[in-house]
Amino acid sequence: MHSRSPSGRSGRPRSAAADAAILAATREALVDLGWSKLTLGDVATRAGVAKTTLYRRWAGKNELVVDAVAELFDALELPDCGSLAADIEGVVLQFASILALPEARSGLMAVVAEATRDDALRERIRASVVDRQKRLVLEGRARAQARGELPAEDDPESAARTVDLIFDMVAGAVVHRTLVSAEPADEEWVRSFTRVLLQGLGS
Amino acid sequence: MHSRSPSGRSGRPRSAAADAAILAATREALVDLGWSKLTLGDVATRAGVAKTTLYRRWAGKNELVVDAVAELFDALELPDCGSLAADIEGVVLQFASILALPEARSGLMAVVAEATRDDALRERIRASVVDRQKRLVLEGRARAQARGELPAEDDPESAARTVDLIFDMVAGAVVHRTLVSAEPADEEWVRSFTRVLLQGLGS
């Protein structure tokens, strides 16, 4: 509109290194202190920046932790193991290994809890964490239908509901197993889960 | 050992009415303020007791909210609708209606998040919330096996793993649907979910 620069404004640019340091310090503090005892002052000290810099970039603890935890899910990829069962097992094991990290365990549920009373926060979580997971379900489902391992669905609205159902079942089961039952989602558990899920979807 | 009184000690007994008032005030504060802005001083004022009385009975916010939320799950009952599918749908709908309450949404996930770093708190949640839900799975499964709707299992160890798997799938899916996806677990969703689950368990 009124500027040729990609970011629009002139002046001193924000330090990208500071962003990375702050998010890393946030995860470190989550491991050492947990959600409730984590303070922004402590994160600032760990990151080597001033507390005011933190408040200039994030509205508060909630938003900061969402961004810090979201980076953990960047590693999620849909493997191509040849069969739908093997693909699901692979992706679920990846998901479980992330949820086994202390920084994910402490932070993720806490921000989800806060999001029950904060629509903007829930939208932020959806965009940076949930949708990235759901995309894997969509891809895996499309691939399985191409292979003939899952029945194709004509009605797009009904297909969307099915994807949502699968997603809630997969993510919900792994999260509940890991964080509520507090037992590891190891290979044996994942195999049993995948067997039940696939048989249930075979109709 | 050294006393005939049921509670062991003499002196002024604790007011049972105060307990009820405090837990009710806690749920009220959860609705009005949410987890993060809930303070014990505010709860004490709402309940009409002194703040020190709260600290004499509960170690802190975590334990208080666990007890306050746990009472919400007292209403859970296993219906006998004639078929396993109908029983599951009934219990899941009950569970979903509890999770739709603001006091449950705000409090439950928050204490689960705190429990990731506090073994005693996790044990408290398990005893007063989770086990009560899991008992329904055990009962429903036994009833269905007696009806012949589910295959019997010989190995008790394998049966225990199956119950744990079912429990994590049911509770996890409903919680994820309600709190993460933030969409209602209505009758249509519950029917689809039950269909997938039952077909998956039919082997």
Add this chain to the structure above:
DNA sequence: GGGCTTTCGCTACGAGTCGTAGCGTAATGC
């Protein structure tokens, strides 16, 4: 180089919460 704009580090501050201590009083059992 000079000027403009934005960010950064630092300090300080009022407001609010935490969890506890101390005291006098109320309620129960013996």
Add this chain to the structure above:
DNA sequence: GCATTACGCTACGACTCGTAGCGAAAGCCC
């Protein structure tokens, strides 16, 4: 009546929060 315990109230130091104000630094454009 006496011992024991619970209760209400007040006050307190310690801590965190989020913001304001300042001078200095780092980049863009002429």
